Amino acid sequence: MQSLIDKRDRAPLFRARLAQAMAEKAVSQAALARATRVDRSTISALLSPGTRLPNAQLAADCATALGVSCDWLLGLSGRPEPIEDLLATSVSLTEAPRALFDQDLIGWHRAAAGYKIRHVPASLPDMLKTPEVVRWEYADQLGRSSEQALAAFQDQLDWMRTAQSDYEIALPLHEIYSFAKGLGYWNGLPLQARHAQMDHLIALCDALYPSLRIYLFDAHRVYSSPVTVFGAQLAAVYLGRHYIVFREPARVQSIVQHFDGLVRDARIEARAVSAHLARLQRGMDQ
Numbered sequence: 001m002q003s004l005i006d007k008r009d010r011a012p013l014f015r016a017r018l019a020q021a022m023a024e025k026a027v028s029q030a031a032l033a034r035a036t037r038v039d040r041s042t043i044s045a046l047l048s049p050g051t052r053l054p055n056a057q058l059a060a061d062c063a064t065a066l067g068v069s070c071d072w073l074l075g076l077s078g079r080p081e082p083i084e085d086l087l088a089t090s091v092s093l094t095e096a097p098r099a100l101f102d103q104d105l106i107g108w109h110r111a112a113a114g115y116k117i118r119h120v121p122a123s124l125p126d127m128l129k130t131p132e133v134v135r136w137e138y139a140d141q142l143g144r145s146s147e148q149a150l151a152a153f154q155d156q157l158d159w160m161r162t163a164q165s166d167y168e169i170a171l172p173l174h175e176i177y178s179f180a181k182g183l184g185y186w187n188g189l190p191l192q193a194r195h196a197q198m199d200h201l202i203a204l205c206d207a208l209y210p211s212l213r214i215y216l217f218d219a220h221r222v223y224s225s226p227v228t229v230f231g232a233q234l235a236a237v238y239l240g241r242h243y244i245v246f247r248e249p250a251r252v253q254s255i256v257q258h259f260d261g262l263v264r265d266a267r268i269e270a271r272a273v274s275a276h277l278a279r280l281q282r283g284m285d286q
Contacts, residue, residue, distance in 0.1 A: 011053050013075040019047055021066040021073070035065035094236070094243045104243070106156060108230045109165075115231030116166045118259040122226040122238055123185060124176075125169055127157055130200050132193040167212045170262040172219040180280040191284065198281040205274040213270035217262045229256055 022032060033040040036058060045051050063070035071077035094104050119125060131150055178184045182194060205214060226238035235255040236243040246252055268276045
């Protein structure tokens with residue numbers, strides 16, 4: 001909650017913010033006077049020391065003409081953007097092509113380099129899949145350019161592993177079990193490919209810990225949609241064809257708290273995941 005400003009300080013703050021907005025928008029006193037339909041002397045007076053606050057109508061007209069929030073001009077808000085602009089940018093809908101990495105996703109990873117990335121994938125995390133699993137899963141999308149797409153995919157993985165970001169990944173227990181057994185979504189994936197994928201996951205868990213930490217939670221106790229949180233600045237909920245993208249800090253923090261709850265409630269914590277995967281793998285031939 002923003003602290004109250006002493007009424008003696010509000011008028012100087014209004015003058016400073018009005019002058020700041022005019023300078024940033026390159027709006028002269030004469031231009032602002034025309035836009036607000038007042039005399040130029042009135043605008044000049046607003047910018048002069050010792051002047052009281054303007055009436056509500058003139059303050060609102062100045063804010064509209066300068067494209068800023070009236071609350072910001074009056075010291076009631078710390079953000080200059082009008083509320084409709086804040087709402088438009090705090091939540092957005094972004095296309096999510098059926099692909100390994102789309103340009104938006106790559107950009108979010110790059111912008112969060114060096115920060116913790118929290119991830120609840122829709123299936124297995126793309127960044128941890130073997131090329132064989134990728135070919136099987138994305139066969140229709142890769143088409144004739146599969147090798148080129150896989151090479152680009154590998155380049156992105158190599159970059160992500162050198163970005164100095166910590167990755168926390170939360171997976172439902174049933175998802176990794178279904179993969180091991182070739183059930184549901186993974187029905188039809190050859191046993192040999194599943195064995196190679198399990199070997200790959202176990203090796204990554206051992207080699208990349210603690211920068212990569214995987215947690216397995218019980219979906220009977222807690223549920224999560226696919227979501228990724230990039231540092232503290234952006235969270236993207238995966239719908240299938242689109243991402244719902246949140247940029248407002250309070251909303252991002254709420255999703256961080258949701259993810260941290262999955263970690264706290266995990267049935268298998270990160271240190272024990274490779275051993276759990278090995279147990280599942282021993283039962284895959286049965």
